[in-house]
Amino acid sequence: MSGTPAAPSAGLPATVARPSGRAPDQLREVRIERGYTRHAEGSVLIAFGDTRVLCTASIENKVPPFLRGKGEGWVTAEYGMLPRATHSRSDREAARGKQGGRTLEIQRLIGRSLRACIDRKLLGERTITLDCDVLQADGGTRTAAITGAYVALADAVRVLQARREIPRDPIFGAVAAVSVGVYRGVPVLDLDYAEDSDCDTDMNVVMNDGGGFIELQGTAEGHAFRREELDAMTALAQAGIAELIAKQREALAG
Amino acid sequence: MSGTPAAPSAGLPATVARPSGRAPDQLREVRIERGYTRHAEGSVLIAFGDTRVLCTASIENKVPPFLRGKGEGWVTAEYGMLPRATHSRSDREAARGKQGGRTLEIQRLIGRSLRACIDRKLLGERTITLDCDVLQADGGTRTAAITGAYVALADAVRVLQARREIPRDPIFGAVAAVSVGVYRGVPVLDLDYAEDSDCDTDMNVVMNDGGGFIELQGTAEGHAFRREELDAMTALAQAGIAELIAKQREALAG
Amino acid sequence: MSGTPAAPSAGLPATVARPSGRAPDQLREVRIERGYTRHAEGSVLIAFGDTRVLCTASIENKVPPFLRGKGEGWVTAEYGMLPRATHSRSDREAARGKQGGRTLEIQRLIGRSLRACIDRKLLGERTITLDCDVLQADGGTRTAAITGAYVALADAVRVLQARREIPRDPIFGAVAAVSVGVYRGVPVLDLDYAEDSDCDTDMNVVMNDGGGFIELQGTAEGHAFRREELDAMTALAQAGIAELIAKQREALAG
Amino acid sequence: MSGTPAAPSAGLPATVARPSGRAPDQLREVRIERGYTRHAEGSVLIAFGDTRVLCTASIENKVPPFLRGKGEGWVTAEYGMLPRATHSRSDREAARGKQGGRTLEIQRLIGRSLRACIDRKLLGERTITLDCDVLQADGGTRTAAITGAYVALADAVRVLQARREIPRDPIFGAVAAVSVGVYRGVPVLDLDYAEDSDCDTDMNVVMNDGGGFIELQGTAEGHAFRREELDAMTALAQAGIAELIAKQREALAG
Amino acid sequence: MSGTPAAPSAGLPATVARPSGRAPDQLREVRIERGYTRHAEGSVLIAFGDTRVLCTASIENKVPPFLRGKGEGWVTAEYGMLPRATHSRSDREAARGKQGGRTLEIQRLIGRSLRACIDRKLLGERTITLDCDVLQADGGTRTAAITGAYVALADAVRVLQARREIPRDPIFGAVAAVSVGVYRGVPVLDLDYAEDSDCDTDMNVVMNDGGGFIELQGTAEGHAFRREELDAMTALAQAGIAELIAKQREALAG
Amino acid sequence: MSGTPAAPSAGLPATVARPSGRAPDQLREVRIERGYTRHAEGSVLIAFGDTRVLCTASIENKVPPFLRGKGEGWVTAEYGMLPRATHSRSDREAARGKQGGRTLEIQRLIGRSLRACIDRKLLGERTITLDCDVLQADGGTRTAAITGAYVALADAVRVLQARREIPRDPIFGAVAAVSVGVYRGVPVLDLDYAEDSDCDTDMNVVMNDGGGFIELQGTAEGHAFRREELDAMTALAQAGIAELIAKQREALAG
Secondary structure: OOOOOOOOOOOOOOOOOOOOOOOOOOOOOEEEEEOOOOOOOEEEEEEEOOEEEEEEEEEEOOOOHHHOOOOOOEEEEEEEEOOOOOOOOOOOHHHHOOOOHHHHHHHHHHHHHHHOOEOHHHHOOOEEEEEEEEEEOOOOHHHHHHHHHHHHHHHHHHHHHHOOOOOOOOEOOOEEEEEEEEEOOEEEEOOOHHHHOOOOEEEEEEEEOOOOEEEEEEEEOOOOEOHHHHHHHHHHHHHHHHHHHHHHHHHHHO | OOOOOOOOOOOOOOOOOOOOOOOOOOOOOEEEEEOOOOOOOEEEEEEEOOEEEEEEEEEEOOOOHHHOOOOOOEEEEEEEEOOOOOOOOOOOHHHHOOOOHHHHHHHHHHHHHHHOOEOHHHHOOOEEEEEEEEEEOOOOHHHHHHHHHHHHHHHHHHHHHHOOOOOOOOEOOOEEEEEEEEEOOEEEEOOOHHHHOOOOEEEEEEEEOOOOEEEEEEEEOOOOEOHHHHHHHHHHHHHHHHHHHHHHHHHHHO | OOOOOOOOOOOOOOOOOOOOOOOOOOOOOEEEEEOOOOOOOEEEEEEEOOEEEEEEEEEEOOOOHHHOOOOOOEEEEEEEEOOOOOOOOOOOHHHHOOOOHHHHHHHHHHHHHHHOOEOHHHHOOOEEEEEEEEEEOOOOHHHHHHHHHHHHHHHHHHHHHHOOOOOOOOEOOOEEEEEEEEEOOEEEEOOOHHHHOOOOEEEEEEEEOOOOEEEEEEEEOOOOEOHHHHHHHHHHHHHHHHHHHHHHHHHHHO | OOOOOOOOOOOOOOOOOOOOOOOOOOOOOEEEEEOOOOOOOEEEEEEEOOEEEEEEEEEEOOOOHHHOOOOOOEEEEEEEEOOOOOOOOOOOHHHHOOOOHHHHHHHHHHHHHHHOOEOHHHHOOOEEEEEEEEEEOOOOHHHHHHHHHHHHHHHHHHHHHHOOOOOOOOEOOOEEEEEEEEEOOEEEEOOOHHHHOOOOEEEEEEEEOOOOEEEEEEEEOOOOEOHHHHHHHHHHHHHHHHHHHHHHHHHHHO | OOOOOOOOOOOOOOOOOOOOOOOOOOOOOEEEEEOOOOOOOEEEEEEEOOEEEEEEEEEEOOOOHHHOOOOOOEEEEEEEEOOOOOOOOOOOHHHHOOOOHHHHHHHHHHHHHHHOOEOHHHHOOOEEEEEEEEEEOOOOHHHHHHHHHHHHHHHHHHHHHHOOOOOOOOEOOOEEEEEEEEEOOEEEEOOOHHHHOOOOEEEEEEEEOOOOEEEEEEEEOOOOEOHHHHHHHHHHHHHHHHHHHHHHHHHHHO | OOOOOOOOOOOOOOOOOOOOOOOOOOOOOEEEEEOOOOOOOEEEEEEEOOEEEEEEEEEEOOOOHHHOOOOOOEEEEEEEEOOOOOOOOOOOHHHHOOOOHHHHHHHHHHHHHHHOOEOHHHHOOOEEEEEEEEEEOOOOHHHHHHHHHHHHHHHHHHHHHHOOOOOOOOEOOOEEEEEEEEEOOEEEEOOOHHHHOOOOEEEEEEEEOOOOEEEEEEEEOOOOEOHHHHHHHHHHHHHHHHHHHHHHHHHHHO
16 A cells, blocks of 8 residues: 655646636636615625626524623525536525535635625624525636625624714634646636536635635545645735735725 | 405596506516526526525426426426515525525416427426526516526527427417405505505416416405406506517517 | 417317316316214315325324424424325335435425415414325316315314314315316316326415305416416416315315 | 332232223224225225324335345335324424334334245335334224234235235235233233323333234333233233224224 | 133243353353443443343433533433344444444333442432444353443443542442243243253343342243243343342452 | 734644643544444544444445436435534434534535545446444544545445446545644644644545545634645644544555
């Protein structure tokens, strides 16, 4: 029994022909549209290329049982994908009677990520629910969801401030997410579906605007990945997230 | 025990101040956008004023068990509402683990309505699923869904014809739907949420382009409705549906 | 794309050979047996020919959460069919783990219909649940259920009055239901299974003793139905419901 | 820690005032009505006093997966109780989304009991499902269900013989069931609800016409029961079951 | 229709070659290990030969809704089997989404049995939950579970006494359980899997240390069993349970 | 809105007082017991200190639908925790009717990790299911599960080889997992519960014996973590996993 042969350990190649024609460190076109629907306190349609996710933030004046009477709030997320957001139709989870493991995993990730940028004491005994529903999928739905949900959350908090329900902004810093991977031996940023289904490693990275890591989830799809690949991927992610946070600021300033 | 006093039986008043300022026989602005998402064989975003429903048509080369080997196809529908499509957030049905009675009732209605305009023998052993997901609700989501799903179905059938999988168009006639009601004593067309939550009678009407009724579902919310109210409502519906079918034709010609 | 050819628009034929030998405007034999079981506050076995439904009314001193503390009561219904009430055995819903869409649709209809004849403020903070269980099915189970549930409800209200729990009768008017349809081109009253499975249009009508419509649900099974067919069907229903209300009165006087 | 003091071990008292006025060894009035509904191959309404259970037998030409291709049949049972069969309304299992432990336990017992009197090879690859639905409960529903289901099963087998689908009668012997208990120190036969809710021991006994035990399920409700109580109870059961089997024969001869 | 021929009624044979080589009245080796895991108030690994069940007792300061405010406690049980406790892997009940009928039946039996030896008033408003999880199965899992759960319950009660939360020991007497059966015509004690799957009758007996019966559940697997077989089986059970109670005492004294 | 202040970026402190008294780079005592239960093809009880997980490997001669007829096998995992494996009792997932998000996430992780070390073509059309059931929890249950499941998988493969069902060993390399974190500012290896509930960052690392990463899942619990913390944690993990793989080899050689 001997270990998996590691990939060639020489320096990583610098470039590759991506299906989309992008450079390895190039994000897809990112669009953020605030106020997409009118009932939610925050409502953002975010596009990472052909991936489009509707993120709404809903405020409710109650908290889950484990927080009752503790004087702090809660931020949570739910994630869904419309049945035909993808190439072939998938079953509607409401019809199947349960949410799949992937859905639960993603919505737990979104919730944890957003809770990392808010002071729940300042929020008070309120829950903000971030519903992230994928209208069209082309890879990276969870990272688009986190990035868009941050903007929806910021809008909902502004509503609370405008209503003078909270004394000051409970959000500290910004949070965004992007995927990185190793595609045909080359570390690349922001995988689309064509790359995602054909890459060796896929990693989702959530960071804040201070350059700190909030979540890091990497999976070897083909061969196990080496430390220098890990380093190259996290560096790409860091640069990409800085760009995404700039987009968020621009949208919120709009 | 004596019967409910009927509403005053004199001729119905001709007008009323609708919250939206519309005339009693006036539809909301209707917009139909084809190709809204790219994976589905038909993908239509339909708006009846502030009500916005994404209707996709998905083709699968299989039929439900009860039709296997019978040489005919199936058309069915599923309906969902995003949690924050409405004024206050409602639970996600996938998270609750089941679809509610209202959802099941609506998706059965959509399915029956669309099956009324297609020759399932000509369709062959295929299923076309119409997913109608409400992005924003302001009354009349089921009628918008039926009207939009017809266009998505027509687009999916064109795909089958373009692929030469079916010899000729299995769709005969057009199908559209609208709600009518009695608002403050006056029969009105295409209720929005403000009217719907404050009216005496609510009726959903599905008709074809031959002027025939496909479905008629009326409910007395306040007092029981009289025959002349029924007649006035069905007449309004007939005119409104003719307008909607014209909109469908225009969109499909686009 | 041209519309469905309408059925011949000449005057509707006046008669047809019904499988049961009945005249087009003839109800099946209707029997109403009160006190069928002993625990429920109201317990009625109603038969529309071979369709037999046990309707019980149960009083509970509580209301659903949305009504708590509002000083008014609730009337609701549940519907079930014994697995072998029909020609071939159907799965038991309790074993499948959920109620089907048809069941939910019917029990919502029964509940709405009965709430249309009761003053819920006078009822006080109580719930009356109408359980309608089909022992044997031969078409028209939902209309028999509504008609029988009205009698069970009236009996339950009498119990409340006898116990002096409510000051006066909260029921105003009577409610009954019947199906109508177009069978081989002829409008007919009270479809049995043989007709129901072979008719062009099927409509369920719920009316009160003032001649007002409470619910109207029509579905084109074959060709779309025309206005004169609608008119003929509602006229048949109106006459049939008057007979049913007479039967209810007779039973309650017994 | 010392053991429960046993009940006084002197000879058991010979009599007690039962709420119903019956003698200790007296069954309630038993009525068996065949052909109660018309679709099922066997349909029996059985009454043990105020306990009324509708037992239907349904034949299907298929067997569960574990028996496919083995040339033998299956007999199984399902049990349900209408929500208001009892003093206070219980939730509908179909609405709650699952069958309770008591229901599953009873239907497993009914199925095992009936399989003990049929040669499944002679039955061939068919399933007979015995649906036992309690219309009114007054104690002893499971024993009434077994006793009635036997008659429904016999009727279904006669249908198979009449259709010449099976060469000869696969049923050997008869099966019936009764409850026994110790009520106020006295062993009694066929407990009704008033006794059942106030007795020290409750035992359900299933036997065949050869005097053999098929199932014996005894539970100490109050004090643990002694061997002489066990002996007295099984003797009562044996006599009661002989009477029940005579009733079954009489009904089947009718 | 004549009854099942009874087994030869002459005196029962005295011996048989058991697969395990045991004498008919011989238990398997029984081991009881207290403190098997550290978090539970009682934690016992019990082995009946190759059958191994982990029984934990957990104390919670709350009671089910039906007991609230009544000043008495509750003892309940849950039962599970690890998927590969058996010869072939069975589905995980948590993954299937429901507990099977056998599981519910067993856990109801364990709960009833243990409630028969505790004074719930003395326990106060607390719930003790006995989780019985089968690590390895070789027949008799429910009887091992009851016997082990008794020891776990006793340990949990000692914790309550040590914490001075209850004034005195609420347990009266001891409870243990064993299976008996008729294997190749011979009554035998404590069936293992090889015997269980090949015997004519299987009976589970729960008794207390006063020699009283708490539960008796016998099932004829092959031929119906006769009274003398019943008598022989209960006598074997009584002796076996006395041995088991001695083992429990020894373990608790350790 | 300014970013989270990063933790002080000076060199990380080298040591900290861990609750267990371990050095920062010290694993808990690891014990691996093969053949813990007898039915499964692989059965391993693994302990990481007080965390004890029973890992069984079960071979079935079938594959999931998406692999049928493709000539390759499948390796999958299920994870469960006994209700009282933890400090306070948690609900049994089988009783609640669904597996929670955490459970699904963990079992998906275990399955992916083990699939990374096996050639599924060489395995042939078989499924090996790894059931990981936590008997006692003290932090790190998922990493113990992966490490133990590898040994159970290896044993199951040996069974297949011994039966000559597969031509050669489909396992390449070894896989093990460990958690790392930042506890009071110091990176530490193999968190127990006391550390896990009080640390700033928690990361689970799965690696193979070639030093490649298979999974990396890091979560900032308190402040976001910095690159040097990430580097320190992955270095600790790498050393710890080398030790664990040595333990696996030793156990498999035993």
